[in-house]
Amino acid sequence: MNRFAELLDRLVLTPSRNGKLTLLIDYFRSVEDPDRGLALAAITGDLSIAAVKPAMLRALVVERMDPVLFGYSYDYVGDLAETVSLVWPQSPGHIPNREPTLGEVVAKLQAASRSDGPKVLARLLDSAGISARFAIIKLVTGGLRIGVSARLAKQALAEFGKVDVAEIEELWHGLTPPYTTLFAWLEGKAEKPQRTASALFRPVMLSNPIGDGDLEKLDPADYAAEWKWDGIRVQAVCEDGVRRLYSRTGDDVSGAFPDLAEAMHFSAALDGELLVGEPSATGTFSDLQQRLNRKTVTPKMQQQYPAFMRCYDALQIGGEDLRALPFRERRLRLETFVGALDPSRFDLSPLVAFEDWQALEQLRQAPPHPIIEGVMLKRWDSLYLAGRPKGPWFKWKRDPHTVDAVLMYAQRGHGKRSSFYSDYTFGVWSGPEGAEELVPVGKAYFGFTDEELKQIDKYVRDNTVERFGPVRSVRADRKNGLVLEVAFEGLNRSTRHKSGVAMRFPRISRLRWDKPAAEADRIETLQALLDA
């Protein structure tokens, strides 16, 4: 249990992706079955343990200590799981010879009934030290919140076993904790596990961005063009009566989109974009947002913002795997197939006809729908290859929006940037003339060069008004302030931000040392984009 607890403690404080990978790989290497597989399941959210409510946890602890002292403690720490793990009194007569393993903890928790759950939990906490207690409480209260996605965990597995992550994603849904066959294969001790389950995920094919000078080398006749829809890439798979909707990284998202999942009456694996509205009246990105990051969706939500799938590829139809066919061939099969599906839930991503790159450029600049974020180019003869092969598929995105904003706060970075103020919160002007004030509209921590980072860092240090821990507020008024040109992909309405807007993918595109702060943009400029 202690090694798992230590892993959680390290992961939560390690900001860099590579650092997290190293910690995970070391853990998989040094911990044996079944503990490492159970830890993996806990991280990917595939471990099922009956939950214990926070109120129950609190009740357990105040049976064991003075409630006033507990109150002072909780006030100070602010996190219930952490407070309980720290103050839990260990009865001196009950120091165990050794702490339980993760396997033992999980077995006991899984065997517990709803009524004896609290008692089982209390006994486990009695037998564990502080870090292990924290880990146990995190397991039973659900949600580790350690900043590791299922995707990153799979990446760590791939590096641990020196295999492609696509192979792990493809197998994943046929495996169950503690994944002993998977680890045995990754360690070279056994054959690759067989795909036994139905409707498994197929690793998706990704595109490369069009770079400077790329187009000149390409022949327009070799490529088909489609609009690039700004929805969610999904894969709809139905096989032997099993229906699954996957995200592009192989997470099962059927539960979040039951309306679409239930409409999947076919035998095939289709690739496409999940959008909201109806095929004839596609919703905007803010409509789509209503359906994102929700564990459960109400019938009303499904009615107001129905999900549908705009299909652009067929990986399998019936029993036939189409991935080794050229795109031209797959496209024909897809057109016939989608034509027979429920038209309110499935339609075809239309091809965009063009003569030459210049003509396509004009179409790209003026797309027919706001949710289009550019065009896709696919070689007519491209096979469906997992990963991001260079050449067959390109994305050619619309140019980003930009706004001139004023630097308001700067926060220190981590790792290589721990001595630099590298995360910037910026704002634009709002309020009546003569009484303008800055309202924060976003935060960005990349887009600048190392040299520019040094310059901004110096500016921040020289113009600090106040400090709050790792954050400094920077002098920013009508006469003083650093103007940053910020590029972003789009704007959403936000009730969480004072400004009412939230930027998508903001980054610093230029430092405007030359521009007086008073000439930065106003909030109305951004609001106009919202209404567009």
Next chain:
Amino acid sequence: MAVGRVSSLLQQASRAGISPYLGGMRASDLLHPRPEGLYCPPGDFFIDPVRPVNRALITHGHSDHARSGHRSVLATRQTLDIMELRYGEGFAETVQAATLGETMALNGVSITFHPSGHVLGSAQIAVEHLGMRVVASGDYKRQKDATCAAFEPVRCDVFITEATFGLPVFRHPPDTDEIARLLKSAAQFPERSHLVGAYALGKAQRVMRLLRDAGYEKPIYIHGALAKLSEYYQSQGIDLGQLDPATVDSGGKEDFAGAIVVGPPSAFADRWARRFPDPISCFASGWMRIRQRAKQGGVELPLIISDHADWDELTATIKETGAAEIWVTHGREEALVRWCELEGIAARPLHLVGYEDEGD
């Protein structure tokens, strides 16, 4: 605050039923807070005064307890040496060294210094007069520490305890476990350097010594602010092994790959830290027990190593002194006062000003 505060404290104490008389005199007549610090009227001296006074008794060399500008200073030899290192030779007009365990008289009041286990030279001060003994703990800890003499419990009527970590959430793990985590991380990330933030007096040397005791033999790189004090520790027979200045002269960025660097915590936010390759920031402090504290400070590897007593040490020590009354100072007084209440021990907060709550 001054006199008004003191008398109101006394009123509170008598209302609360705390017997102000123990032995031949009232404890609060022997020692009580004044704006300058804790004052002893019959002996006419202050303990750890925060403003210049005529006669000061100093528990240890941390700058919030040991200030310059007093006319005469009484402290252990090591504390006097440390004050001289920090403030220069003329930090007081006259100095007098106190020997641990030896009683001396000041205007008829008996004074004895006892080790407190906090940092090199640190002491508790026992003040005794007309049958009443009050012990001012200064700062203390009970965990073993190879860089200073161990805390010695002293039986007394009133024990004045610090309460930096006076909450049941503060429970320090064995320091050897923490150092083992540092060494494990150094092995996991050999291409990066580990920057350990540690206060210049005491903590830094303890961390270095713990590394040596764990078998770490490579040079330890130190920030300039640590040099004089570390050298002093070595001169006092505390072996810290090879310490090299973490200057750019001693190597390029790659030369610090895999290195362990110790410096004051403030230095790591500074431009000074840019000479190290992709550093992992570590902080050796009791505050690192709280995840949010580590997170807010951008600490990647918190090391829970403290020179202050944790909750269990505070409560065990209070019992060991056998004191009938506890005065709780700098830190989280309320929880410790509450605990004393539950244990049937008279207790009250002693509001001393000028000490850093954050210090560890």
